[in-house]
Amino acid sequence: MIKQITAKTLLSSSKKPDPWFGIKYTMNLYRGCQHQCIYCDSRSECYRIENFAEIHVKTNALDLLRRELARKRVKGTIGTGSMNDPYMQVEAEWNMTGRALAIIAERGFPVHIITKSNLVLRDVETLREINRVYAAVSFTITTTDDALCRKIEPGASLASQRFAAMRALADDGIYTGVTMMPILPFLEDNAENILAIVERARDAGAGYIIAAFGMTMRDRQRAYFYDKLDHLFPGVRAQYERRYGERYSCPVPNAARLEKIFRERCAQLGIATRMHPYQPETQLRFTTI
Numbered sequence: 001m002i003k004q005i006t007a008k009t010l011l012s013s014s015k016k017p018d019p020w021f022g023i024k025y026t027m028n029l030y031r032g033c034q035h036q037c038i039y040c041d042s043r044s045e046c047y048r049i050e051n052f053a054e055i056h057v058k059t060n061a062l063d064l065l066r067r068e069l070a071r072k073r074v075k076g077t078i079g080t081g082s083m084n085d086p087y088m089q090v091e092a093e094w095n096m097t098g099r100a101l102a103i104i105a106e107r108g109f110p111v112h113i114i115t116k117s118n119l120v121l122r123d124v125e126t127l128r129e130i131n132r133v134y135a136a137v138s139f140t141i142t143t144t145d146d147a148l149c150r151k152i153e154p155g156a157s158l159a160s161q162r163f164a165a166m167r168a169l170a171d172d173g174i175y176t177g178v179t180m181m182p183i184l185p186f187l188e189d190n191a192e193n194i195l196a197i198v199e200r201a202r203d204a205g206a207g208y209i210i211a212a213f214g215m216t217m218r219d220r221q222r223a224y225f226y227d228k229l230d231h232l233f234p235g236v237r238a239q240y241e242r243r244y245g246e247r248y249s250c251p252v253p254n255a256a257r258l259e260k261i262f263r264e265r266c267a268q269l270g271i272a273t274r275m276h277p278y279q280p281e282t283q284l285r286f287t288t289i
């Protein structure tokens with residue numbers, strides 16, 4: 001279900017850019033997410049989203065963006081939010097992200113996008129324009145197995161489609177890579193999967209892979225995830241319960257070994273394990289391979 005709402009403000013700012021992606025301003029054009037990943041943290045009670053499958057479109061977001069950017073003195077990186085994907089299905093109709101990027105291009109701000117959708121390719125021309133300053137696109141990919149992907153991220157593009165989109169962006173000179181998180185315990189935490197992601201990422205022109213070997217779990221998020229495990233992967237829930245109980249932090253059992261394998265392979269293939277955020281002082285540019 002899609003609801004139209006108005007917001008009072010759009011951009012939230014942080015004093016210091018975040019250390020992973022260099023994001024200074026965060027922009028959420030939607031609330032709720034149609035990708036419906038079974039592990040999504042946004043279902044946790046602390047976020048107070050009662051119906052995560054209900055999508056809210058902030059219909060005045062573009063006016064707010066125009067107004068708020070005009071007042072910003074620091075041209076920091078704008079990130080495309082959390083708790084929703086800027087390129088979920090509703091974006092194909094509403095084009096909120098696409099139109100927001102056009103405003104950002106006009107104003108000369110840098111951008112970092114995280115998505116699980118190949119719809120981002122629709123905006124490649126605008127991204128090219130933004131890339132005169134800086135544009136980076138990270139694709140979250142945690143398995144190369146499209147069948148597994150369909151089960152755990154039912155609304156998102158398949159992993160193979162995300163790799164193809166990454167290749168297209170890299171060919172266009174856009175800095176792109178992988179956020180490989182969360183690696184789900186007992187489902188994705190094997191060396192074959194990790195090495196396959198690294199190799200497919202290299203072939204797709206990734207400049208970086210940022211990894212996290214495990215997940216976090218809270219209240220409603222855990223309940224939803226366990227229900228899905230029962231349905232999709234019978235028997236796996238018991239492994240989670242035995243290993244993690246009610247814990248928030250749930251690293252994969254073989255995290256140290258997997259991380260070593262991951263880092264060694266990235267080093268061999270020349271892929272960074274951190275991304276290079278926008279650096280306003282030097283205007284350093286990074287390209288993909």
Ligand code: SF4
Pocket residue numbers: 033034035036037039040041042082083084085116
């Ligand atoms: S794409 Fe992100 S916000 Fe959307 S359901 Fe998946 S994990 Fe949650």
